Amino acid sequence: MTQQRMVNRREFVKGAGTTIVGAAALSAMPRSVRAQRPSPVRKRRAIIPYKPDVLVVGGGPAGIGAALGAASKGAETLLIENHGFFGGVASWCLGMPINQMRPGSKPRSKVHELIIEKLLAYGDQAVRIGDHQLWCNVDYLKVAVLDALDEVGCKYLVHTQAVDAVVEGKRVVGVVVATKRGLTTIRAKAVVDCTGDGDVAFFSGAETMKEVGSLSPITLCLGVANVDRAQVRKVNIGDMARKARKKYPLIPPGWGLGRISNGHSFYINHAGTRDLGQFDATDPVERTKAECLSRRQVLQMVQAMREFGGEELKDIELIGTGTQIGVRETRRVKGPYVLTEKDAITGRKFDDVIAWRSGFLDIGFVRLSKMNIHDVPYRSILPERIDGLLVAGRCISATHVAASAGKSMGNCVATGHAAGLAAAMSAKKNCLPRELNISDLQDALRSDGVDLARGGESQDYLTNRG
Numbered sequence: 001m002t003q004q005r006m007v008n009r010r011e012f013v014k015g016a017g018t019t020i021v022g023a024a025a026l027s028a029m030p031r032s033v034r035a036q037r038p039s040p041v042r043k044r045r046a047i048i049p050y051k052p053d054v055l056v057v058g059g060g061p062a063g064i065g066a067a068l069g070a071a072s073k074g075a076e077t078l079l080i081e082n083h084g085f086f087g088g089v090a091s092w093c094l095g096m097p098i099n100q101m102r103p104g105s106k107p108r109s110k111v112h113e114l115i116i117e118k119l120l121a122y123g124d125q126a127v128r129i130g131d132h133q134l135w136c137n138v139d140y141l142k143v144a145v146l147d148a149l150d151e152v153g154c155k156y157l158v159h160t161q162a163v164d165a166v167v168e169g170k171r172v173v174g175v176v177v178a179t180k181r182g183l184t185t186i187r188a189k190a191v192v193d194c195t196g197d198g199d200v201a202f203f204s205g206a207e208t209m210k211e212v213g214s215l216s217p218i219t220l221c222l223g224v225a226n227v228d229r230a231q232v233r234k235v236n237i238g239d240m241a242r243k244a245r246k247k248y249p250l251i252p253p254g255w256g257l258g259r260i261s262n263g264h265s266f267y268i269n270h271a272g273t274r275d276l277g278q279f280d281a282t283d284p285v286e287r288t289k290a291e292c293l294s295r296r297q298v299l300q301m302v303q304a305m306r307e308f309g310g311e312e313l314k315d316i317e318l319i320g321t322g323t324q325i326g327v328r329e330t331r332r333v334k335g336p337y338v339l340t341e342k343d344a345i346t347g348r349k350f351d352d353v354i355a356w357r358s359g360f361l362d363i364g365f366v367r368l369s370k371m372n373i374h375d376v377p378y379r380s381i382l383p384e385r386i387d388g389l390l391v392a393g394r395c396i397s398a399t400h401v402a403a404s405a406g407k408s409m410g411n412c413v414a415t416g417h418a419a420g421l422a423a424a425m426s427a428k429k430n431c432l433p434r435e436l437n438i439s440d441l442q443d444a445l446r447s448d449g450v451d452l453a454r455g456g457e458s459q460d461y462l463t464n465r466g
């Protein structure tokens, strides 16, 4: 049975029987090593030359939306990212569709449109546009995002990981980051947690929820080439996988090959670890197991296609795997309102709407259900008891099932956009995000082209997951 566990960092640290700084480890070091140890965090703030009003942590779809939203509102904005590029799952899943960017081919906001405009500027190689989604060549996406950030004057740092939160009273005033020059702090008037895993919220002691035992599968996506599109369609990959599984036991029961932008290579998204065990990607040991298992799985998938895929697939070549495993679900931050499955299915509207979510309720390769477009209330992007912090993307306040209803990347950009605007406005007014006048935020979103009246719409035009 699913076990829903609420965890906050203070309990976690207490449970681990350790201190955050690791004093015991320090005193066990030989004196020579200790002498070379870099000076404490607070003495090295100057490493980062920026003093942002708004700090966005995590540069996936939500973080990009937040950074573009905040910076285009005039706030000094800094976006930091753990990897060497932006895009999050959109970049490391190698070309899969960025869904719900223009539902029904209708523009969603000026932030969504800016990303599309920058991609289109690179032509056919960069992107293919569907009736709600974009299929990108991810290397163009990575640069298109930089172009968009530059245009709105957003500062950014890559290879910069948030490893702790700076909390005064119950207000987040910054984060501790790990850089190549060691640990340092970045302070800001408002912080937006777009880490997907709710890292900053967790570090700050905010309450988070995790579906222990039923977490969605983890998938390492792969890119393949040297196959013909028409030939690929003739292969029944399910039948092929059934035959190949005896020899290659890690492979999933089936998968599809999707074309990367307008090119001649393919991405493969698949059920990943679904049949191989439960892995919590915020646990270092389990994350390592999932990452390493997934890398073996990918090689088995390619071997299976080459050996069991007949004439059509016998020459298929692996051209690459994601930078890391694609994590669908970990922590969700508990806000004053927790979105539910019923809200998604019925298309619920809220007075404090700041975004809406469209597409499918989709627990990757476990469940796919139709839903209506539904509102996200402001109360779902604020942690319940911690101030100075907003959250966006896949870790907003929602149940396990409701979280899956909003995970399409266009929806994550939308909650990011709202959180970024709210952070910029609260920084300007010198108030807490929680104290912001909701009508002012809604007006700002409308003037950015967001139609806040779409909650409740049915999506009869959705016939497949396309």
Ligand SMILES: Cc1cc2nc3c(=O)[nH]c(=O)nc-3n(C[C@H](O)[C@H](O)[C@H](O)COP(=O)(O)OP(=O)(O)OC[C@H]3O[C@@H](n4cnc5c(N)ncnc54)[C@H](O)[C@@H]3O)c2cc1C
Pocket: 057, 058, 059, 060, 061, 062, 063, 080, 081, 082, 083, 086, 087, 088, 089, 090, 093, 096, 097, 098, 099, 100, 160, 161, 162, 163, 194, 195, 196, 197, 199, 218, 219, 220, 221, 269, 326, 327, 328, 364, 392, 393, 394, 395, 406, 407, 408, 409, 410, 412
């Ligand atoms: C395998 C897979 C397939 C999917 N298929 C689709 C699909 O076809 N279409 C679709 O629209 N959606 C799909 N999704 C869902 C979608 O990709 C995610 O819901 C979405 O990317 C979440 O956006 P996010 O910005 O919240 O988080 P993420 O995309 O996870 O981005 C988080 C970013 O924060 C960075 N980060 C994390 N922790 C830190 C830290 N402590 N400090 C600094 N940076 C940090 C990460 O490196 C990353 O760049 C899929 C997801 C997965 C995993």
